[in-house]
Amino acid sequence: MTPDTSIYIHVPFCVHRCAYCDFNTYAGQEDLIPSYVNALIREIEYVRRQLSNLPAFNVPTVFFGGGTPSLLSGSQLVSIMDALRAAFAFPPNLEATIEANPGTTSLEFLHQIREAGINRISFGVQSANPEELHMLERAHDFFDVIRSIQWARQAGFDNLSLDLIYGLPEQTLASWKSTIQRIVDLHPEHISAYALTLEHGTPFGRWSQRGLLPLPDPDLAADMYEFAEEFLAANGYVHYEISNWALNVQRLTFNVQSKFACKHNLQYWRSLPYLGLGAGAHGYADGYRYSNFLRIKTYIERLANYQSPITNYQFPLTPATVNHHEQTLRDDMSEYMLNNLRLLIDGVSESDFKSRFGHDLMEVYPKEIEELLRFGLLERVIVEDATHFTFYVLRLTPSARLLANQVFMRFVD
Ligand code: SF4
Structure with a gap:
């Protein structure tokens, strides 16, 4: 029997490229969004045709990651969800997540995507401190966070995750404590906290090499992590993964069961299969790890121009695949x-x-x-x-x- 297989959809557009980011994302190419959405739908349909000869499988989770998926319009996301629903079997308890930047989601947009079946939002908050947000080159302020959460609740979202980064240049323990306190006050169901990593090729990576970025020492970053562990536990959040906390996790029972632990990421952490769709997406299915072309235009062209018969690409590979590796x-x-x-x-x-x-x-x-x-x-x-x-x-x-x-x-x- 084919195991449950999740779906990751990459949306590689951002209004501005943050100085620490090394994700496959591009600023200033938003005019390509309509063609990109068409290409995504073509890739979904390509996989659907491949699957007509294969045993069906259940899709427990869908995750729109980026980039900034909330740059797509509500109707574009609805059309992608419709294509997914036509191609795959969704269970009644499907978890469908979208990553969003605070301040980029209108109430109308939130209503539209909630109706389309997206039922979880992961907001990239990163910090509640204005200087830290400025230094990270984030386009939002904390008021955007509060308003985005209020609107998401109004639109019917009862599963929200807030992402944070700690170990920032010049960040103090007091500032981190204040961020965590303000985040908990917003009562999200899920919190992620990742240490800043300086990636090669990013402005942060270059500034750090030149000694221009005063990072906190590792002991201070460790204190920040330990504070998060204690404070979040005291507020009812269960630390179920190294960097992730959720409400209502049943402790001491094997197999984390919680409406609010991220089911999609649990699929990765349990080494279970997922399809990766979109430019630069990675997948793991049917004995292969594979990835798609990184550049948006190349991805669109590959999906627009393939002439070869369907049998030329064996599931889970598609015309968008650039690398694949058969797992030993x-x-x-x-x-x-x-x-x-x-x-x-x-x-x-x-x-x-x-x-x-x-x-x-x-x-x-x-x-x-x-x-x-x-x-x-x-x-x-x-x-x-x-x-x-x-x-x-x-x-x-x-x-x-x-x-x-x-x-x-x-x-x-
Ligand atoms: S918004 Fe997120 S994905 Fe986009 S550049 Fe900033 S960190 Fe990267």
């Missing part, structure tokens, strides 16, 4: 460890590993696991699922959360 068993096992160890409650289930790969986890990675247990970076605990089946899971210990990359490296071949 070893690739899948290694990525499974890296992804699932991000889940702080679920961790890596030894029984799931065995049923996915046919091998015992402790036989595949005996030395790595033994060392990480000995150093106190992993813990091995017995858990019980809803059917009272008990099994071992491996999880990061609380002290390993800030060293997670070092743990992950042990599982990379």
